[in-house]
Every structure is written in C-alpha cells, then in structure tokens.
Amino acid sequence: MKRTLCTMKTKLIILLLLTSTLTAGAQMYFGTKKEVPDSVFNALAQTPPMGWNSWNKFGCNVSEQLIKEMADAMIATGMKDAGYEYLVIDDCWQVGRDEEGNIQIDPKRFPNGMKALADYVHAKGLKMGIYSCAGSETCQGRPGSRGYQFQDARTYATWGIDYLKYDWCSNEGQKAEAAYRTMSDALKACGRPIVFSICEWGENEPWKWGKGIGHLWRITPDIRDCYQCVFDWGGVGVLDIIDKMADLYPYAGPGHWNDAEMLEVGNGGMTRDEYITHFSMWCMLAAPLMSGNDLRNMDKETIEILTNKEVIAINQDKKGEQARRFMDMGEKEIWAKPLDDGELAVCFMNRTENSWKLDYDWKKQTIYFADEVNIHRKEYKIRDLWQHKDIGTTERNTRHEIPAHGVLMVRLTPIK
Missing domain, CATH: 2.60.40.1180 (Golgi alpha-mannosidase II)
Structure with a gap:
C-alpha cells in the first residue's frame, strides 16, 4: 500500500513538473502578451478595409523600397486622406525557414527586415499587411504556413503586422474551414489584433462559415483587368464578380465582408467608364477597397476615381449593408x-x-x-x-x- 502511494505521488510530481514545463514553454513561445479576445477580434474591420496590395501590378517584384514609396504615394496622392490605410505585401517576400522553423525574409529585397518596414509604415499613420498561405507552399512556391501557423502568427505580431491575406494554394486536400480556423486561432493567440483576409477563392462557400474566423473572404478566382472576359486558365472580369456577389448580401455586415477582389483601377485594361463602374459597384457591394495599381504614377483620372469621397462614403457607411x-x-x-x-x-x-x-x-x-x-x-x-x-x-x-x-x-x- 505504501509503495502504491509512493508511486502515485511520484507520478503526480512528474505530472506537475511536466505541466509547469509546458506552461513555461508556452509563455516563452507566445511571450507575455495576452490572447486577443473574440470581442476584440470581431470588432476589427467594422467597415470594409481600404488599402493597397502589391500583386495586381507588381506580382513577385516586391521590395522594401517599393513599399516605402507606396506609403509615401498613398499620402501624397490623397489616398490616405480618402480612407486608404493598409499596405499589403503579397507573395514572394519569403524565401525559406531557419533551423528553428522561423519564416525567413528575402534579405536582398528587404535588407532591414519587416519590423523596420512596418515601423516606417506606422510612422506615416498607415498600417502594414502581409501574405501567407494555408498550404505547405504559397502560390509562387514560397514556404506556406501549414504546420507553422502559431509560430508565423507570433512572428507577424513581433513585426507589427496589422493585416494577413491567407491564400489556398498547395492545400493538400485540407478542409478549408478547419484550415482557416487554425490560423484564426493562431492570430487570436499572438497578442496583436490582426485583420484576417480569407483567400480560398470561394471554392468552399466561405460566406457560410467565415464570420468569426476571418473578417473578409474572397468569393471568386483572381480578378483580371477587364470588364467582361473569359480565361481558360483562370481569372474573372468585373461583371463576373458582380454577378457572383449579387446573392451574397445576407452574409455581409460590420466585421465580416464578401471580398470582391482587389481593384484594377488605373492598370490600363478598361475604359474610364468601365473603371467608374468597377469602383462604383465595389462601393455599392460593401466590398473591401484594395487598390492594385502603381500609386506613384497615377494620372488625374485614376486619382479622381480612387479618391471620390462621396462614392467611398457609400462603401464605408456604418450600417454595413451590401447592395x-x-x-x-x-x-x-x-x-x-x-x-x-x-x-x-x-x-x-x-x-x-x-x-x-x-x-x-x-x-x-x-x-x-x-x-x-x-x-x-x-x-x-x-x-x-x-x-x-x-x-x-x-x-x-x-x-x-x-x-x-x-x-x-x-x-x-x-x-x-
């Protein structure tokens, strides 16, 4: 009997030591910051997010210098004054992982690191966004976040990231809702409020499950710079997206938006009237307004469209209804x-x-x-x-x- 009690005490002590070790490890991993409660997470993006994304115009050709110049241009052109605030670096900023699994930044293109770049953006009164993928690789073959969600989220928080676009390439048959919930949980655990953009192209009807997991969700494949067009290799035009959005109005509202994709205004593929239609309907549909052009070289016509405050006010109306x-x-x-x-x-x-x-x-x-x-x-x-x-x-x-x-x-x- 004494031997049994002694054995039980020994097991209890071992269990307590193990628990203490795990707790200490978790504190070392996540730091001392508290988790982001659901109430704070869900209070983000009460109106459709507005900003700029690098992909439509620059693809993989992203760099620290480019983002700094875009930040400066967002202010100089009146974009910031019109409500645009996020600068989102899309794919190709990452090149690998170190021996501890930490995501590695391209040192040639981002010589001072993401923290310094985010500090520059924040000093301008703007916010910083970044890109990753729910799969093992991104759409351009860079390391994705599968298996590293909590580690990556913590890294983004230490850099000062405010927005995450999360793609769906190389998903390897995952269940979309579960995959995006995992990253959502990681973002909530990282201690920094980060807007979460679900980008799985509408394949799994994210409007039905995305609320509370993310703040916006793509509803189609990638947009192309055309009014109406057909591609056998993927991509959709403005009218195709509008038609897909038409019946999804019950799922939009403050903190949860149907994402009609990034704007093509200013990229040269449409007429002035078609770009006005594009921008007007994105505002009517309460879609996020993420410009995808070169902000440094906009003509007067493009600036007038993207900074029309009366039209933007329709998009940003606090009632949050979709047309x-x-x-x-x-x-x-x-x-x-x-x-x-x-x-x-x-x-x-x-x-x-x-x-x-x-x-x-x-x-x-x-x-x-x-x-x-x-x-x-x-x-x-x-x-x-x-x-x-x-x-x-x-x-x-x-x-x-x-x-x-x-x-x-x-x-x-x-x-x-």
Missing part, C-alpha cells in the same frame, strides 16, 4: 443599398454597348427596405456622386444618359 439588385432588365440593372439615417444609394448600371437614355419615374417603382426607405411616403433629394451635384428629387423623373458600360450612382436623402 441588392433591385431590378434586372437584362443588360440594364438597378442596384439599391440602404444607408444609415434612412438614406439610400442607388446605382443604375448599363451593361450594354450603347448609351442608356434613362427616364426614371421613382413613383412607379417601390424601393422599400423595412420601413426605413419608402419613396412613396417621403420625398428624397437626389445627388449624383460622380458629378458631385444635386440633380432633383424623387417627386419628378430622373433623366440621364448613361454611357456604354457606365453607371449613374446617386444618393437619396429624405427631405424633412
């Missing part, structure tokens, strides 16, 4: 988005190759949102958000010539 396709007349559509304080954004979208001579009688159509907006009961002032002027009220018809592939985007404010 709905109120009327589909084939190639002519009317989209409506309820706003805070009983206002309404309406976008008339012309998908045809010809101009649309609009003559719209507001009283014949009922745009109605749960008693918040009712054009039959109230009169609304109509403001053209691209001409920056009032163009009448809902008491009389709105007449406007909408160009091919163009839009008329207006804000309705009740007249008291």
